[in-house]
Amino acid sequence: MTSVRYPNGRLAHWTYGTSGGTGDVLNRVEAINDDSSGSPGSAFSEYTYLGSGRIVVEDYVQPDVRLTLDSGTAGEYAGLDRFGRVVDHLWYDYGASADRDRFTYGYDRASSRLYRENTVASAKDEYYTYDEVNRLATFDRGDLNANKDAISGTPVKEEDWGLDMTGNWTDFLLKTSGTTDLNQDRAHNPVNEITGITETTGTAWIDPVHDRAGNMTTVPKPSSLANGLTCKWDAWNRLVEVKDGATVVAVYEYDGLARRVKSHVDSQSPGNPDGVDAYVHFFHNQGWQELESRVSASENIGPESLQPQYQYVWSQRYIDAPILRDKNTDTDGLCDDERLYYLGDANFNITTLIDTSGDPLERYVYTPYGVLTIYDATWSNIRSASSYSNAYTYTGRQLDTETGLFYYRHRVYHSQLGRFASTDPVGYEENVNLFCYSRCSPAVYTDSTGKGIWSKYPTWLDRDLSAEAIQELIDRETDPIRRKELGTAKKIKEQTKRLKDKIRGGGRRGGGRLGGGAAGGAILIVLAYPGTCYAPQPDFRPCNCSCRITTDTLEQTWFQKYIGNPFGDNMISRTVTTEVENLGEMTVTQCYMRGSFEETEWVSGDHYFTRTTSKVCRCLAVVDERNGDEANTDSDGNAIAESGSTP
Incomplete structure (x- = not known):
C-alpha cells in the first residue's frame, strides 16, 4: 500500500524509504506522509525499527514529539527488557526537552504486568497482583515504593476482585483513599450471565437482564448505575437501539461486513437526554479503522452531500493507535482547522492529547477495566467530558458518549461491569466465558475486535511465508x-x-x-x-x-x-x-x-x-517416563526447562 484516499478526496501516503533500501526490500513503512500535489509531502510520523519488524521509535514530526524505546546508543534499547517486553515507554518532546508521557513497567515470570509507573504525574502509579492462573486480583493506585513492589501508604484508589473458575466477578471491592465506596457480590447462571448484583456497601446497581441469545437488554447505565439502559439487538446480535427510559438516545446501522456506518445519537445524553438529534456517518478503511466521519442534523441528508467533521491517521504500531485527528470547523470541506495528536501507553490506552506544538491539552486515566477519568493538561481538574469531543480512549477504542459503552467492533463493552454486553461471536474458541474481557487480565491483553485478545485481530499482511x-x-x-x-x-x-x-x-x-x-x-x-x-x-x-x-x-x-x-x-x-x-x-x-x-x-x-x-x-x-529423570542444563551449561519453570 502506498496511499489512502479519504472520502473527501484527501490523500495520505505510506513511504518505504529509498528504492532498494531495507525498508523498500522488506516492505517496511518508514513514514506516513501528508499529500503534496499527489506525491508524499511532510511526514505525519516516521519509524525506526529493531530487526525487521519491531518499531522502537515513532516520531511525530510536526510537534517534535517521539515515542522511543531506543536509548540512542547503537544496539541498546532501554525501553525493552531481554524478553522484548516494554519496560520504559517514553513520549519525549525533543523540541522542549521534556517528557510528555512516560511509563515504566515491571513483570512477573508469566509476563503479567506487576506495576505501571507514571513518571510525569504524582500518585498515578499502579500496582497489580494476580491469582494462581494469572487473572487480575487486585489493583492499587498511588505512589510506588522504592522497591516497586507495593503502593506507599494508603492507595488513592483500590479495586479487588473475586473470580470464579470461568472468570465471573463473584465479588468486587472499590476503595478511595482507604474508604470503601462499594462492596459488591454478583450471581451468575450456568452460561455466565449476571443474574443479580447485591451491595453490602455503596449505591445499589440495577441488575442486568439478558435475552435468549445472551445479549443484555437491560444494561446498568454507566453514568448512573442504579438506573438502566434498554438495549435492542438485531438478528446478528448487533446493538441497534438504546433507550434511556422512554427516550431513544442512540440508533446504530451497520454495513454487510458488520461495520458501524451510521449513528443516530442524542447529543444531550447521558446528562439530559431529549431524543435523537444528530446523524453521524462513518467511513472506514479495509482494516476497520475510522478514516472520516460526517454529521448531519437531518436523517434525510445523504453522506455524499455532507462535509467531513473529523479525519484520522493511524499508526503502524497497532490497529487502534491513532496518530492524529484533523477537524473541520468551517464550511470549506477540509479538515484543516484543528489538529490533535494522540499519546498512549504500552497497552494502547490513550493517555494524553497534544497540540501541534507538543503541548498537552487533556489527559486520561483508567482503571484496569477501563473506567475513565479525564483531567486537564496540568492534572489539576477533573472534567466531566472531553473538551475536545475525543472518542478514542481505553485501549484505543471508541467510547460512545451517548451511552457510556465502548464500541469494540463486533461487540460493545461495559467498563464498570468489566465484561461485554453480548456473547463472543466466535463462540468458545477464545474462552469458556463468552462475556469475559481479555481473559480477566486487562493490564496484559487488549481485544480490538470483540472476538478475542490482541493475538487474533485480523490484520495480517499478505506475505510469502515459504x-x-x-x-x-x-x-x-x-x-x-x-x-x-x-x-x-x-x-x-x-x-x-x-x-x-x-x-x-x-x-x-x-x-x-x-x-x-x-x-x-x-x-x-x-x-x-x-x-x-x-x-x-x-x-x-x-x-x-x-x-x-x-x-x-x-x-x-x-x-x-x-x-x-x-x-x-x-x-x-x-x-x-x-x-x-x-x-x-x-x-x-x-x-x-x-x-x-x-x-x-x-x-x-x-x-x-x-x-x-x-x-x-x-x-x-x-x-523419559522410564526413570522420570530430567536434565537441567545442556553440555555447555545452557539452561534447560524444568517442570513448572521456563528456560
Whole structure:
C-alpha cells in the first residue's frame, strides 16, 4: 500500500524509504506522509525499527514529539527488557526537552504486568497482583515504593476482585483513599450471565437482564448505575437501539461486513437526554479503522452531500493507535482547522492529547477495566467530558458518549461491569466465558475486535511465508545487530550438533543412550537462536497438554525473526527432525501453547507468532517416563526447562 484516499478526496501516503533500501526490500513503512500535489509531502510520523519488524521509535514530526524505546546508543534499547517486553515507554518532546508521557513497567515470570509507573504525574502509579492462573486480583493506585513492589501508604484508589473458575466477578471491592465506596457480590447462571448484583456497601446497581441469545437488554447505565439502559439487538446480535427510559438516545446501522456506518445519537445524553438529534456517518478503511466521519442534523441528508467533521491517521504500531485527528470547523470541506495528536501507553490506552506544538491539552486515566477519568493538561481538574469531543480512549477504542459503552467492533463493552454486553461471536474458541474481557487480565491483553485478545485481530499482511522467502530475508539481514539476534549459521550448526550429541549420549544426569530401557535424562527440543526470547508469552502459558512421541524422530524447534505483522515483532517457528535411536514411548510434560491449531493458522502471543504443523504441540522439555529423570542444563551449561519453570 502506498496511499489512502479519504472520502473527501484527501490523500495520505505510506513511504518505504529509498528504492532498494531495507525498508523498500522488506516492505517496511518508514513514514506516513501528508499529500503534496499527489506525491508524499511532510511526514505525519516516521519509524525506526529493531530487526525487521519491531518499531522502537515513532516520531511525530510536526510537534517534535517521539515515542522511543531506543536509548540512542547503537544496539541498546532501554525501553525493552531481554524478553522484548516494554519496560520504559517514553513520549519525549525533543523540541522542549521534556517528557510528555512516560511509563515504566515491571513483570512477573508469566509476563503479567506487576506495576505501571507514571513518571510525569504524582500518585498515578499502579500496582497489580494476580491469582494462581494469572487473572487480575487486585489493583492499587498511588505512589510506588522504592522497591516497586507495593503502593506507599494508603492507595488513592483500590479495586479487588473475586473470580470464579470461568472468570465471573463473584465479588468486587472499590476503595478511595482507604474508604470503601462499594462492596459488591454478583450471581451468575450456568452460561455466565449476571443474574443479580447485591451491595453490602455503596449505591445499589440495577441488575442486568439478558435475552435468549445472551445479549443484555437491560444494561446498568454507566453514568448512573442504579438506573438502566434498554438495549435492542438485531438478528446478528448487533446493538441497534438504546433507550434511556422512554427516550431513544442512540440508533446504530451497520454495513454487510458488520461495520458501524451510521449513528443516530442524542447529543444531550447521558446528562439530559431529549431524543435523537444528530446523524453521524462513518467511513472506514479495509482494516476497520475510522478514516472520516460526517454529521448531519437531518436523517434525510445523504453522506455524499455532507462535509467531513473529523479525519484520522493511524499508526503502524497497532490497529487502534491513532496518530492524529484533523477537524473541520468551517464550511470549506477540509479538515484543516484543528489538529490533535494522540499519546498512549504500552497497552494502547490513550493517555494524553497534544497540540501541534507538543503541548498537552487533556489527559486520561483508567482503571484496569477501563473506567475513565479525564483531567486537564496540568492534572489539576477533573472534567466531566472531553473538551475536545475525543472518542478514542481505553485501549484505543471508541467510547460512545451517548451511552457510556465502548464500541469494540463486533461487540460493545461495559467498563464498570468489566465484561461485554453480548456473547463472543466466535463462540468458545477464545474462552469458556463468552462475556469475559481479555481473559480477566486487562493490564496484559487488549481485544480490538470483540472476538478475542490482541493475538487474533485480523490484520495480517499478505506475505510469502515459504522457507525460501524466510531464508532469503535472513541472508539479507547482515548488520551486526541482526547477526547478534539471529545467530550465524555456524552457531546454529554447532547447537544442532550439540543437540544430536545429547540425544545420542543421554541426559546430563543420566547415562548412555535413550532406548532399550537404558537410563536417560530429559531432552531439550527447543533450540533458540542466541539472543532470542523464548520465555512463555501470554499465549504460551502452561496448558497441561501432553502428547506422545512414538516415532523414531524427535522434533526440534527454534524461532526466527520474520516480518508479516506491522504492529510488533514477529517470530516464525522452524521445525526439523532428528533421528533418534530406539527413542521409545515418551511423554511431553511441559508445553507452552494455547491449543492445537491446524497448519497455516497463526497464533500470536505478546510479540511472537508460531505456525504449528499437523496439530503438534510445541514443547520445551521431554521427560523419559522410564526413570522420570530430567536434565537441567545442556553440555555447555545452557539452561534447560524444568517442570513448572521456563528456560
